[in-house]
Amino acid sequence: MAELTKELSQVKGDKPAVPGKDAKKRPAPEPSGKRPLDVPTGTPTVIVDDLHIVYRVYGAATDAEKGNAVNALTRILKRQGRPQMKEVHAVKGVTFVAYHGDAIGIVGRNGSGKSTLLRAIAGLLPPHKGAVYTDGQPSLLGVNAALMRELTGERNIVLGCYAMGMTPAEVKEKYQEIVDFSGIDEFVQLPMSTYSSGMGARLRFAISSAKTHDVLLIDEALATGDREFRKKSEARIRQIREQAGTVFLVAHDLRVIEETCNRVIWLHKGKIRMDGDPKEVIAAYNKG
Amino acid sequence: MSQPESAVADAQAGGRSGQEPLAKLAQRYGLRRAIARPRFPVYLRQLWERRHFILTYATSRNVSKYSSSTLGQLWQVLTPLLNAAIYFLMFGLILGGGKDIENYPAFLLTGMFIFTYTQRTVTAGAKSISSNLSLIRALHFPRASLPLAYTIQELQQLVISMAVLLVLVVITGEMPTWFWLMIPVVLLLQTFFNIGAGLIVARLGATMRDLNQLLPFITRTWLYASGVFFSIQDKVVGSAHLPQWVADVMYLNPAASFIEWMREILIATYRPEFGHHPPPMVWMSCVFWAVFALGFGFWYFWRSEERYGRG
Numbered sequence: 401m402a403e404l405t406k407e408l409s410q411v412k413g414d415k416p417a418v419p420g421k422d423a424k425k426r427p428a429p430e431p432s433g434k435r436p437l438d439v440p441t442g443t444p445t446v447i448v449d450d451l452h453i454v455y456r457v458y459g460a461a462t463d464a465e466k467g468n469a470v471n472a473l474t475r476i477l478k479r480q481g482r483p484q485m486k487e488v489h490a491v492k493g494v495t496f497v498a499y500h501g502d503a504i505g506i507v508g509r510n511g512s513g514k515s516t517l518l519r520a521i522a523g524l525l526p527p528h529k530g531a532v533y534t535d536g537q538p539s540l541l542g543v544n545a546a547l548m549r550e551l552t553g554e555r556n557i558v559l560g561c562y563a564m565g566m567t568p569a570e571v572k573e574k575y576q577e578i579v580d581f582s583g584i585d586e587f588v589q590l591p592m593s594t595y596s597s598g599m600g601a602r603l604r605f606a607i608s609s610a611k612t613h614d615v616l617l618i619d620e621a622l623a624t625g626d627r628e629f630r631k632k633s634e635a636r637i638r639q640i641r642e643q644a645g646t647v648f649l650v651a652h653d654l655r656v657i658e659e660t661c662n663r664v665i666w667l668h669k670g671k672i673r674m675d676g677d678p679k680e681v682i683a684a685y686n687k688g
Numbered sequence: 689m690s691q692p693e694s695a696v697a698d699a700q701a702g703g704r705s706g707q708e709p710l711a712k713l714a715q716r717y718g719l720r721r722a723i724a725r726p727r728f729p730v731y732l733r734q735l736w737e738r739r740h741f742i743l744t745y746a747t748s749r750n751v752s753k754y755s756s757s758t759l760g761q762l763w764q765v766l767t768p769l770l771n772a773a774i775y776f777l778m779f780g781l782i783l784g785g786g787k788d789i790e791n792y793p794a795f796l797l798t799g800m801f802i803f804t805y806t807q808r809t810v811t812a813g814a815k816s817i818s819s820n821l822s823l824i825r826a827l828h829f830p831r832a833s834l835p836l837a838y839t840i841q842e843l844q845q846l847v848i849s850m851a852v853l854l855v856l857v858v859i860t861g862e863m864p865t866w867f868w869l870m871i872p873v874v875l876l877l878q879t880f881f882n883i884g885a886g887l888i889v890a891r892l893g894a895t896m897r898d899l900n901q902l903l904p905f906i907t908r909t910w911l912y913a914s915g916v917f918f919s920i921q922d923k924v925v926g927s928a929h930l931p932q933w934v935a936d937v938m939y940l941n942p943a944a945s946f947i948e949w950m951r952e953i954l955i956a957t958y959r960p961e962f963g964h965h966p967p968p969m970v971w972m973s974c975v976f977w978a979v980f981a982l983g984f985g986f987w988y989f990w991r992s993e994e995r996y997g998r999g
Contacts, residue, residue, distance in 0.1 A: 444713065444714070445719070446719075447713060449710040449714070519826075522722065525825060531721055532721065532723070533711070535719050537828060539827075539828065542826055546823055546827060548748055550755040551748055558744060559744050564827065591755065
């Protein structure tokens, strides 16, 4: 804290008109620029500046399109994309600043660009226009994509930990903790394809949450499994949040957001509809 | 957490009405772009730090590849054996390709196994980015880890097929000699070349999805141009009466160079003291391709590092 104070005074010193502590350009009508007082408004950790994200999706090819080498060659020579390729403009000009200590909830309908925005903040999707600036490396909570169903739980734990960037010593240290937390016991020796969906979800959560992060991005539906595991994982998320400097949370369960976040951003069709106090935004979101 | 009064007051005062560009604000607080390509040496170091992930990923893919079949890991030995049998039946017995070549089985098998290693790596490398988009969009790691892991996966398979090859070559009547000590050197150079080639096609395949459909034709053409089941010198100059430089150029293609070098090592009658005269530059060509592909491959792949998530 002392460090922060020092840094702030320094910053204040070198320029009078300085720190837009609240650097949000609000594109939507928003009643007040107030931030809740119980929350530290320290240094900015994530700055999103007029961000546009466009990504490509590849639809299923029809037989005629898939086809032969000649077609493929002509397309490459003419530098055409595949006919079934579509460009999705998922985020259209989002701007905001997040500060150390913020827990920001992101709400919006399916397809409003929430997950895409998180991925862009994490530096996993390149911006089409604009930029994201971060302090340290934000990480997305979740290793599902790295795991392989045909492998045993044991191998998946090791693979998942390495995928998140742990060292062998850390993997060794965390291994038992992950097994214990997931509660899958002797099933750890069996392939993940034999797990029930609840067991699989528990193991995935246990692996994902084994690492600590500076800026943490959480994409919905984390607390899965039976009631007991739900409680356990909610406690774990709280603990992770306390360790992390800034947290982004995407969830459909508005209650979770209201409970855990000090600020909510409402995304609508790739743009910010509203940004501010959780109660106000969620009330407006429920209405609209 | 307490806050300095001024900061809170400032926060309450609200909007900055956009007087300072956000990029400047970011710079002032030392924030960096979330997605930025690290400098090349830094990138290589990051890649080295991810070596455990690369190895584990390669091994895991190999294990999971065979886990659904009854014979399991046995297929790693069976596949090259069956391939060898088919090639021999087809080219050796039916087409009679080996009339002028001594110890044709060893000649053919060496060519086929060496070529398959490069071919499989290139084919796998082309898909390494495009088929792992969900992984790329979920986790941070130097993207070159993926093509590298695919190459290492093929290398692990190669170790097994090389053992099979050596046994088969001995069965055809070749005796192990001191020359065999050179085998790991050739394979190492070939692996360097494969890594580089894998990186190049990985970047190409990330944006050109059609590459995957085209590759089988490209690799087949390459197979025919590399003298896997015939002697380039005999066919090109001897039978087709083309000028010598055509044969020389064909020998200089990386696949042919590695194959020729390995044949010199494994097959006694292929060595100069038995009157065979392979092009003298073969080993130089191998070294050149290994160094060139590795260096260029990493550089070329790195240049596009921040764009792989787009698909």
